[in-house]
Amino acid sequence: MDPIQTGTFFLFQSNFESYLVFFKIQSFSFKRDFDSFFRGNYHFVFFVIFLEKCGNYCGFTFWVNS
Numbered sequence: 001m002d003p004i005q006t007g008t009f010f011l012f013q014s015n016f017e018s019y020l021v022f023f024k025i026q027s028f029s030f031k032r033d034f035d036s037f038f039r040g041n042y043h044f045v046f047f048v049i050f051l052e053k054c055g056n057y058c059g060f061t062f063w064v065n066s
Helices: 015-026
Strands: 030-039 042-051 057-065
Touching: none
Parallel strands: none
Antiparallel strands: 030 042, 042 057
C-alpha cells in the first residue's frame, strides 16, 4: 500500500497533534483499516479512511516514539 497514491498524505510531528486528529476522526462515521510499520526509531501508523456519508477516500500517517 502506497500512502502517496491512496490519498492525501499528512505527517504530524508530535504525539499531541496525532492524538487530536485521531480523536477528531473518531467522531465521524467511517470504516477503518490500517497498516503499521517501523522505520528507524519511530513507529509509523498508516490509516486508510472511508467516510461513508460523503464517499470521500483519504489516508494519513503519523509517528510516535517506538
